[in-house]
Amino acid sequence: MALPALLVFVAFAVVPLVGVLLLSFTSWDGIGVIRPAGFASWRSVLTDPGLPHALWVTFVVMALSWAVQTPLSLLLGVFLAGHQRYREFLAVLFVIPLLLSSAAIAITYKALLDPNFGLGAGLHLPLLTQDWLGEPTLAMAVIIFVVSWQYIPFHTLIYQGAVRQIPRSMYEAAMLDGAGRVRMFFSITLPQLKYTIITSSTLMVVGSLVFFDLIFVLTEGGPGDATRVLALDMYKVGFQANLMGQASGIAVILVVLGLGLALLLRRIGGGGSSASQLEGL
Amino acid sequence: MDSRTLSRRHFLGLVAGTSAGVALAGCGSSGPSDKGSGGGGGGTAAGAASYWFLTVNPGEQIRQDSVDRFNQANPNTKIKVTKFANDAYKTKIKTAIGAGQAPTIIWGWGGGGLRSYVQASQVEDLTSWFAENAAVKDRLFPSSFGAATIDGKIYAMPAETVQPIVLYWNKKVFDKVGVEPPQSWGDIMSLVPKFNDAGVAPISLGGQSRWTNMMWLEFLFDRIGGPEVFQAVFDGEKDAWSNPVSIEGLTKAQELIKANGFIKGFSSITADSNADQALLYTGKAAMMLHGTWTYGSMSEQGGDFVSGGNLGWMNFPPVEGGKGDPTNTVGNPGQYYSISSKATDAEKETAKKFFATAVLSDAEVKEWLDAGAVPIVRGADAQLGSSKDTEFLKFVYGIASNAKVFAQSWDQALSPTAAEKLLDNIAKLFQLSITPQQFANNMNQVIGQ
Numbered sequence: 001m002a003l004p005a006l007l008v009f010v011a012f013a014v015v016p017l018v019g020v021l022l023l024s025f026t027s028w029d030g031i032g033v034i035r036p037a038g039f040a041s042w043r044s045v046l047t048d049p050g051l052p053h054a055l056w057v058t059f060v061v062m063a064l065s066w067a068v069q070t071p072l073s074l075l076l077g078v079f080l081a082g083h084q085r086y087r088e089f090l091a092v093l094f095v096i097p098l099l100l101s102s103a104a105i106a107i108t109y110k111a112l113l114d115p116n117f118g119l120g121a122g123l124h125l126p127l128l129t130q131d132w133l134g135e136p137t138l139a140m141a142v143i144i145f146v147v148s149w150q151y152i153p154f155h156t157l158i159y160q161g162a163v164r165q166i167p168r169s170m171y172e173a174a175m176l177d178g179a180g181r182v183r184m185f186f187s188i189t190l191p192q193l194k195y196t197i198i199t200s201s202t203l204m205v206v207g208s209l210v211f212f213d214l215i216f217v218l219t220e221g222g223p224g225d226a227t228r229v230l231a232l233d234m235y236k237v238g239f240q241a242n243l244m245g246q247a248s249g250i251a252v253i254l255v256v257l258g259l260g261l262a263l264l265l266r267r268i269g270g271g272g273s274s275a276s277q278l279e280g281l
Numbered sequence: 282m283d284s285r286t287l288s289r290r291h292f293l294g295l296v297a298g299t300s301a302g303v304a305l306a307g308c309g310s311s312g313p314s315d316k317g318s319g320g321g322g323g324g325t326a327a328g329a330a331s332y333w334f335l336t337v338n339p340g341e342q343i344r345q346d347s348v349d350r351f352n353q354a355n356p357n358t359k360i361k362v363t364k365f366a367n368d369a370y371k372t373k374i375k376t377a378i379g380a381g382q383a384p385t386i387i388w389g390w391g392g393g394g395l396r397s398y399v400q401a402s403q404v405e406d407l408t409s410w411f412a413e414n415a416a417v418k419d420r421l422f423p424s425s426f427g428a429a430t431i432d433g434k435i436y437a438m439p440a441e442t443v444q445p446i447v448l449y450w451n452k453k454v455f456d457k458v459g460v461e462p463p464q465s466w467g468d469i470m471s472l473v474p475k476f477n478d479a480g481v482a483p484i485s486l487g488g489q490s491r492w493t494n495m496m497w498l499e500f501l502f503d504r505i506g507g508p509e510v511f512q513a514v515f516d517g518e519k520d521a522w523s524n525p526v527s528i529e530g531l532t533k534a535q536e537l538i539k540a541n542g543f544i545k546g547f548s549s550i551t552a553d554s555n556a557d558q559a560l561l562y563t564g565k566a567a568m569m570l571h572g573t574w575t576y577g578s579m580s581e582q583g584g585d586f587v588s589g590g591n592l593g594w595m596n597f598p599p600v601e602g603g604k605g606d607p608t609n610t611v612g613n614p615g616q617y618y619s620i621s622s623k624a625t626d627a628e629k630e631t632a633k634k635f636f637a638t639a640v641l642s643d644a645e646v647k648e649w650l651d652a653g654a655v656p657i658v659r660g661a662d663a664q665l666g667s668s669k670d671t672e673f674l675k676f677v678y679g680i681a682s683n684a685k686v687f688a689q690s691w692d693q694a695l696s697p698t699a700a701e702k703l704l705d706n707i708a709k710l711f712q713l714s715i716t717p718q719q720f721a722n723n724m725n726q727v728i729g730q
Contacts, residue, residue, distance in 0.1 A: 030376070031378050116565060131549060134545075134547065134549035222549070222708060237701075
């Protein structure tokens, strides 16, 4: 039964991975002959001042987007877990961003935020007429905002589902003990959501390593290199500068980072012990 | 958009007016090369060639019309086209060529990109074909062959139109502010505060596209020190970017930025969206340095801006004390069609027949002229009078034929690796996050790559 899945995994994950690893020890312009180059590509990758910068930008995007998304989607998830009519209606609205492609979202925001022809200029609102994507800090803030706007609905869904899994009996017991809403949230909901938080965080953190389309369309890594994340760096080095060897090196770094982070998060979450939190149930 | 596509161009100092630097006469190789075989990417039926090119009108329609005419005349050896948007095409064609899946006819920009195909032996050497078909060659601008020529051999058929970069200005805005168009760099600098005081951005710039910023440097370098300065970089001379002229040009560019010469927020404006052109024709900016390909889109999108005679244009003015010839220009000496060396012999024959009979045929020439562009055909000036854009066409033709040096844009002339590094550093220079000296140091490291 597992064989087809394994085959697909090998063909589309393991083989390209090994290919990239091998390519990182070559020099190739993507068109001509692939020449073995030993550690030359790695040397250029690791000595390029662009790498620490791209790593830092990637980290900032990761940390900020996590910090913005987690509390918001957690609260929204808890809110939407209620069965009231209006909440179900709102839930449908909240999911809309999830239906749009990143490229479409990015193009739309880029048009809205255009300092000369965008929303601010059109409505004559000086507050909105900032150089949103032309200023390093603002551009980063816009990216975090758009990323959150796009992905919060997804994580909200995860939390909504998880909250509904929490047995009602716990809340009933707590209520008998006289606990208020806030107390119940911190003493029951949050602890019960521990694994969901880890799952959602893993998705956010690892996912933020590969943000590409959104940033590519919004800023192309600019202004200057202020929003040039690792994935974008890899694309530019590989497909614009024609340095496939170095781009493969960056790709390997990305893979290692992603795996490392995923493992770390599992560790934090109590490493694999799938002990039930629902004692007695 | 056209801007991006057509703007990726050029090559180095082609001396317009001198006969093409390429000795044509009987270059040694044997007849129409008939060696390679093996399935090409596109064509299936014997002799049915494939051809990939760019979308965006008016070029898209004109290219399609030429193919249609060819297919009608040659029903047995039809050409099948696939069209791509500019940015998608650049990645796609590279990947396809790398994978041996290239179309028979490869649409391109010549220069450094073509060189990388040549080095990988992916495109046909057309030198002997041009020698045998002198009539095809002789009717084109000699200056258009520079970017098609790698190490003395011709690897592409120059085609389509010549597109120098020119300084546009909005006459209405100049009238409103009560100033005259600049005659020198000093004039530009003194116009800047006047426009800023009047609440108009002095210069429109689509800075996120990066090559748009580069155009300013290309002209500054040329006007201050002549084409030799960049030629030294191109020739791989050590520390060529540290030339005092280069430092002066970079410094002048930063002075203009610091004086708020460019529109606020220029680094988030893309040329692909044509927003930079919109700024000019809506009167939010007074000047714009851009390729002549923007004329067509400004007349199309700018309402009566162009037809009402509000668009002014000129060659880039001289810089005080500069050595460069003010007739010099930079831009696209043409577009370039190559033939994949992986195509079958029959496919190659079809492609060559297409080059000889359909590319820049009289009908195509007329279509380009009607679109406000100057095809790279000698004597096209005789037909300029019949177009509604006569004045502009004559201006472009004049620049192209009088330029002492018609240089290809830097990013097209250099190898893709060096070009990417260059654009990266230009973005930082315009962001004022590096100094001219740091720029020179960064760029010296990739000289010759």
